[in-house]
Amino acid sequence: MLVYCSRRVLAEIGRQLGGETCPNGLGIQALTYIYRFSICLAILAAILVASVAGSPVVLGVLADAGSSYAAYRLAQHFNNQADVKDYNPASALHWYEVAAESGNLDALYEIGMLHFSAAVKNHSYKKAYDSFRQGAEAGHVGAAHNLAIFYEFGLGVEQDLFAAERWFQKTIALGNRETEHNLVLLYVNHPKDFQADKVEKAFMELRKQADAGDPSAVMTLALALIEGEWIEQNEEKGLALLHKATETIPDFAFLMIGDYYLNRNNGAPDYAKAMKYFEKSVESGGVVANYELGKMFEHGLGVERNYFKAARLYKASIEGKYFPGLISLGLLYCDGNGVERDYHEANRLFRRAKELDLPGGAASVGWMLINGFGVPENKEAGLRMIKEAADNEDYFGTYYFAKLLEEGVLVPQDHEQAVELYIVSAEKENQHAIAALKRLGIQQ
Numbered sequence: 511m512l513v514y515c516s517r518r519v520l521a522e523i524g525r526q527l528g529g530e531t532c533p534n535g536l537g538i539q540a541l542t543y544i545y546r547f548s549i550c551l552a553i554l555a556a557i558l559v560a561s562v563a564g565s566p567v568v569l570g571v572l573a574d575a576g577s578s579y580a581a582y583r584l585a586q587h588f589n590n591q592a593d594v595k596d597y598n599p600a601s602a603l604h605w606y607e608v609a610a611e612s613g614n615l616d617a618l619y620e621i622g623m624l625h626f627s628a629a630v631k632n633h634s635y636k637k638a639y640d641s642f643r644q645g646a647e648a649g650h651v652g653a654a655h656n657l658a659i660f661y662e663f664g665l666g667v668e669q670d671l672f673a674a675e676r677w678f679q680k681t682i683a684l685g686n687r688e689t690e691h692n693l694v695l696l697y698v699n700h701p702k703d704f705q706a707d708k709v710e711k712a713f714m715e716l717r718k719q720a721d722a723g724d725p726s727a728v729m730t731l732a733l734a735l736i737e738g739e740w741i742e743q744n745e746e747k748g749l750a751l752l753h754k755a756t757e758t759i760p761d762f763a764f765l766m767i768g769d770y771y772l773n774r775n776n777g778a779p780d781y782a783k784a785m786k787y788f789e790k791s792v793e794s795g796g797v798v799a800n801y802e803l804g805k806m807f808e809h810g811l812g813v814e815r816n817y818f819k820a821a822r823l824y825k826a827s828i829e830g831k832y833f834p835g836l837i838s839l840g841l842l843y844c845d846g847n848g849v850e851r852d853y854h855e856a857n858r859l860f861r862r863a864k865e866l867d868l869p870g871g872a873a874s875v876g877w878m879l880i881n882g883f884g885v886p887e888n889k890e891a892g893l894r895m896i897k898e899a900a901d902n903e904d905y906f907g908t909y910y911f912a913k914l915l916e917e918g919v920l921v922p923q924d925h926e927q928a929v930e931l932y933i934v935s936a937e938k939e940n941q942h943a944i945a946a947l948k949r950l951g952i953q954q
Contacts, residue, residue: 566596573605578612581605585617589624599629610641618645619653626656626665628831635867639666646677654681655689662696666867671696671703691719695730701740709740720751725758729766736770745774761796764788768802772811773939781812797830804838808847809941817848836863837870837906841942844883853884870906873899877910880920893920900931905938912946 566587572580585605588598603624609617622641625633639660645653658677661670678693697704697712719727728751734741735748749770755763768787771780785806791799804823807816821842824835840859843852857878863871876895879888896914899907912931915924929952935943947953 573608576612578609578614578617581612582609582614582617585609585620589620599624600631603630613648615645615648615650615653618642618648619650619656622653622656628833632865634865635660635666637666646680649684651681651684651686654684655686655692658689658692671700675704691724691726694719695726698730698734698740713740723758725755728755729759729762733766736774745770756790760794761791761799764791764794765796765799765802768799772802772806779811781806785812797827797832800824800830801827801832801835801838804835805941808838808842809945811941817842819848821848833863833866833868834870836860836866836868837874840874844878853878857884869904870899873904873907873910889920903934903938905935905940905943908932908935909940909943909946912943916946 566584569580569584569587573584582605585602585608587593588596588605589602591597603621606617606621606624610621618641622638622645624630625638625641626635627633639657642653642657642660646657654677658674658681660666661677662674663669674696675693678689678696681689682693694712694715697709698716701709716727716731720731732748732751732755735744735751737743749767752763752767752770756767764787768784768791771787772784773779785803788799788803788806792803800823804820804827805811806813807823808820809815821839824839824842827835828839836859840856840863842848843856843859845851857875860871860874860878864875865871872895876892876899877883878885879892879895881887881892893914896907896910900911901907908931911921912928912935913919914921915928915931917923929947929950932943932946932950932952936947
């Protein structure tokens, strides 16, 4: 702690205290007094700092004065979900950004997490990716780990499995041993993209982890047995493992069991069982199952068609931050099914899906442009967006373009190509495409 006094003031203190003086007029006794007084002030200041360090008011003052540490601490204060009174993700994002500008790597990581978890308005996988990449390149372990995941699943960036592998390896080299499990899953889930020896070694490690009871490993092995992609198919054994996993991760395990009965089950859907397990997933706190139940009610899969329930379930999935429901709910608003027709709301939902780079987002925006639904008609731009999505085998891009080909709207009529695109879309479980194939009398 720096204590500054002018020579005149020090001399005056010396005269009042008396005693010997130094050449500058300050008494030795005064020097001792000032030294002890300064120590007391330092201790008092330390006590005050410790007592108010967590105060958002004090942190705000220090942050405004340029303290990166205070800005980060203030952001942490607003990002504490347990503090119902002060929890404010928007304020947290602002102060994280202030701290990040001064090179705070933890702040960069937290910015990425706020966008990734959809905790802030206008959240974006692209913004999350940018933050994680910047933090990872500067050596932040958590950012490097998440960057690898973004590359693996193509979140905010084009999918790049080799970049994912590279960043998983860098994260491990930085000392995070837990990332080794993610690297194993990368090889196991993409066996055709990596060398056979890596996949074989990963599979052996996965079995060890599954035998040790690791929930993620059990789930991965179960789904592999059901799919039979890199291991001999055994649906019965895979299903048994999924049931075992309900003891540790019930929401996700019940979801996967429901998905099995809806989309696999040896090609014979069991809608009653699918609904049963989706409901169990919701009861266990799962969010995705709301979306799956919404599809069942919207399309009348094993249950009487009920658009009102479908809309309610899609909204629940979106509120739970599972966003594919944006497309499904947008279509209900566009058609006026289960909700009052509202092109403005439909466009808002489709645009949000597009901003999040969700499959179907750009294509749905294009469909609204072609038809002039709630927006100025722009057939050229709309067709371009749909065609680009279809070329990338987007499950709604292929569906919309198939409709245009079937009807000969904006493109030459081509029934054969329309059927091919409906099949591509249906294989990605687009119920609208599946219905179109049934209408045309085509069995998959």
